[in-house]
Amino acid sequence: MNVNMEKMGALFILAFSIAYGIYAVKIPLIFLSQGEALNARTLPYALSVAGIVISLLIIILPSFDKDKVTTVGEALSGLDWRRTAWLTGLMLVYSLSMPWVGFVIASIFFMAGGVMILGERNFKVILIASIPLVVVLWFLLTKVLGMYIAPGELFYILGGTE
Amino acid sequence: MWEGLWTGMVIGFQTTMIPINIGLVLLGCFVGSFIGMMPGLGPITAVALMIPVTYALDPASGMVLLAGVYYGAIFGGSTCSILINAPGEAATVATAIDGYPMAQQGKPGKALAIAAYSSFSGGTIAVILLMLGAPLMANVAKSFQSSDYFALMVMGLTAVSAFAGPGGFLKALLMTVVGLMLATVGTDQTSGVQRFTFGSMNLLDGLSFIMLAMATFAITEGFLMVLKRQDTTGVFKAKNLASISDLRVTRQEFRKIAPTIGRSSLLGFFIGVLPGAGATLGSFLSYGMEQRLANPEEKKKFGKGSLIGLAAPETGNNAASTGSFIPLLTLGIPGSGTTAVMLGALIAYGIEPGPRMFVERPEVFWAVIMSMYLGNVFLLILNLPLIPYFARLLAVPRNILIPGIIFFSMIGVYLITFNNFDINAMILISVIALVLRLFDFPMAPLLLGFILGGLMEDNLRRSLVIYDGSMSFLWERPISLSINLVTIAFLTSPIIQWLLSHRKRDQSASPDAH
Numbered sequence: 001m002n003v004n005m006e007k008m009g010a011l012f013i014l015a016f017s018i019a020y021g022i023y024a025v026k027i028p029l030i031f032l033s034q035g036e037a038l039n040a041r042t043l044p045y046a047l048s049v050a051g052i053v054i055s056l057l058i059i060i061l062p063s064f065d066k067d068k069v070t071t072v073g074e075a076l077s078g079l080d081w082r083r084t085a086w087l088t089g090l091m092l093v094y095s096l097s098m099p100w101v102g103f104v105i106a107s108i109f110f111m112a113g114g115v116m117i118l119g120e121r122n123f124k125v126i127l128i129a130s131i132p133l134v135v136v137l138w139f140l141l142t143k144v145l146g147m148y149i150a151p152g153e154l155f156y157i158l159g160g161t162e
Numbered sequence: 163m164w165e166g167l168w169t170g171m172v173i174g175f176q177t178t179m180i181p182i183n184i185g186l187v188l189l190g191c192f193v194g195s196f197i198g199m200m201p202g203l204g205p206i207t208a209v210a211l212m213i214p215v216t217y218a219l220d221p222a223s224g225m226v227l228l229a230g231v232y233y234g235a236i237f238g239g240s241t242c243s244i245l246i247n248a249p250g251e252a253a254t255v256a257t258a259i260d261g262y263p264m265a266q267q268g269k270p271g272k273a274l275a276i277a278a279y280s281s282f283s284g285g286t287i288a289v290i291l292l293m294l295g296a297p298l299m300a301n302v303a304k305s306f307q308s309s310d311y312f313a314l315m316v317m318g319l320t321a322v323s324a325f326a327g328p329g330g331f332l333k334a335l336l337m338t339v340v341g342l343m344l345a346t347v348g349t350d351q352t353s354g355v356q357r358f359t360f361g362s363m364n365l366l367d368g369l370s371f372i373m374l375a376m377a378t379f380a381i382t383e384g385f386l387m388v389l390k391r392q393d394t395t396g397v398f399k400a401k402n403l404a405s406i407s408d409l410r411v412t413r414q415e416f417r418k419i420a421p422t423i424g425r426s427s428l429l430g431f432f433i434g435v436l437p438g439a440g441a442t443l444g445s446f447l448s449y450g451m452e453q454r455l456a457n458p459e460e461k462k463k464f465g466k467g468s469l470i471g472l473a474a475p476e477t478g479n480n481a482a483s484t485g486s487f488i489p490l491l492t493l494g495i496p497g498s499g500t501t502a503v504m505l506g507a508l509i510a511y512g513i514e515p516g517p518r519m520f521v522e523r524p525e526v527f528w529a530v531i532m533s534m535y536l537g538n539v540f541l542l543i544l545n546l547p548l549i550p551y552f553a554r555l556l557a558v559p560r561n562i563l564i565p566g567i568i569f570f571s572m573i574g575v576y577l578i579t580f581n582n583f584d585i586n587a588m589i590l591i592s593v594i595a596l597v598l599r600l601f602d603f604p605m606a607p608l609l610l611g612f613i614l615g616g617l618m619e620d621n622l623r624r625s626l627v628i629y630d631g632s633m634s635f636l637w638e639r640p641i642s643l644s645i646n647l648v649t650i651a652f653l654t655s656p657i658i659q660w661l662l663s664h665r666k667r668d669q670s671a672s673p674d675a676h
Contacts, residue, residue, distance in 0.1 A: 016343075
């Protein structure tokens with residue numbers, strides 16, 4: 001894409017500022033605060049306007065250093081999107097699975113999965129990078145610092161009791 | 163004044179010298195050096211990663227640990243810059259200009275030792291200035307009212323943008339506004355009205371600052387390393403580790419850098435005190451000053467492994483980092499992204515930083531200051547001999563390092579609330595932050611805006627109530643008026659610079675110019 005990347009970023013925040021302003025109108029006001037100089041809507045209104053004005057300035061004004069302008073195509077090309085997407089997916093799976101399988105199992109799978117996504121194929125390294133780290137951390141948190149970490153639904157389904 | 167200073171020092175000394183706090187300073191320096199040494203990871207990430215650990219500690223111990231992590235990370239960042247020319251953050255870029263050529267010339271040990279001695283001297287001189295300056299500033303700040311605080315916060319936020327230079331000014335300002343927008347999410351403290359919660363119970367208390375810090379710095383750093391296929395371990399392995407062990411610096415070399423250290427300490431400290439300026443400006447200005455003062459022969463060595471060129475930014479960034487604690491501790495206004503994260507931690511402990519903290523929680527105030535002496539000594543006598551071993555940490559493969567950073571970030575957030583909503587929100591925000599960082603939008607102003615947003619709105623509301631809804635609070639009090647004038651100067655200077663540069667360019671491009 002032959003679009004200047006700072007303009008693209010500003011366009012993105014412009015859309016966010018407009019959406020923010022629209023939702024700011026929907027902030028409920030209690031009767032007494034309607035006549036106040038500063039109510040719950042005042043700052044969001046001002047921020048929305050500021051966001052819109054500054055993003056428009058970035059979009060409209062020429063870039064400060066024209067020689068160093070990078071296009072979106074240049075900025076985003078050659079990057080390892082596939083691995084980053086996999087890693088993001090793994091983070092989501094980790095977050096969603098933790099209440100079910102518990103901290104220890106979910107964390108071991110996250111670390112092992114992350115190491116594998118980044119290209120590690122040596123099974124020994126994968127195991128060393130995941131199991132000892134998570135077990136030691138779990139031990140420190142629960143046994144040394146006395147934190148309570150829920151074991152996960154699976155633990156109870158399998159008949160476990162605390 | 164001297165009596166109060168002495169009492170404060172005694173309180174700080176007593177708090178810091180208990181075994182657990184000595185251990186925490188040591189741990190902070192060690193962990194900070196380790197994280198700071200990792201290419202791409204700077205002090206903000208290091209401090210953010212350690213905050214969850216501090217929740218199990220009392221506020222004084224927590225701050226002592228975070229302060230240790232902060233200067234440890236700066237020290238670690240310099241090591242990374244010198245050895246592999248990969249500065250973890252902007253503050254150590256100037257260190258690499260002369261540090262890396264020295265390492266290339268077969269003197270990595272000497273470069274690291276000079277960096278360590280300069281950091282120690284800059285840090286120690288700045289701590290003395292901090293000790294003298296902070297109580298004075300806190301006493302002045304006792305007369306501040308809501309309108310002055312509001313003006314100060316606006317100035318702090320504007321300064322961060324102004325110091326980004328004319329090219330980055332609008333982008334930094336826009337990110338500050340986005341941070342302020344995010345701060346409005348949750349229940350309005352005065353009216354009890356819900357704002358931008360979309361009916362979710364999880365958003366009633368607003369977004370968590372630690373979640374935002376992890377998302378915008380730690381996780382995004384991990385993502386960027388994956389995206390850009392960064393792997394510095396190969397570069398490092400190619401280097402001769404044996405030459406790192408030679409840490410000798412001759413007496414003549416010490417004599418040569420001594421005046422530089424003195425000047426850069428003072429300059430760095432005063433730059434650090436300015437809200438928003440921070441260590442980056444401190445290091446670059448110190449480097450620039452020494453380059454200008456150097457004799458013609460020495461000037462030629464700059465950029466090619468000059469001892470002065472290395473000592474100046476190292477002293478400057480450490481002195482500025484220490485100086486940035488003055489606005490944090492006395493006014494509650496962070497001077498840099500890292501101190502913004504520390505401000506968030508203080509608020510999370512239930513402490514409102516500012517002149518009241520100086521009176522109500524002197525043990526926290528003075529423990530931070532006194533721990534800096536200890537931290538500087540630890541960094542010099544323990545970390546310096548350990549550099550050759552620390553340097554080997556640079557060889558940790560990214561396959562393990564990146565999942566580790568992301569894992570600790572997620573766990574850090576989860577252990578505070580035990581709520582998966584925060585992790586999901588963190589993933590979403592990190593993806594958005596990643597895109598914005600790829601588009602060259604800075605994240606530190608966003609964090610600063612987010613942390614100061616709530617306090618700023620409170621002070622604005624109070625000012626309006628005191629002045630019966632009139633905006634005259636902006637100019638009626640001399641303190642507010644002076645601060646607001648400085649803010650206007652901060653706002654207009656990049657615009658003037660921008661206009662001048664365009665005019666110059668137009669003139670040189672026009673045919674009449676030739």
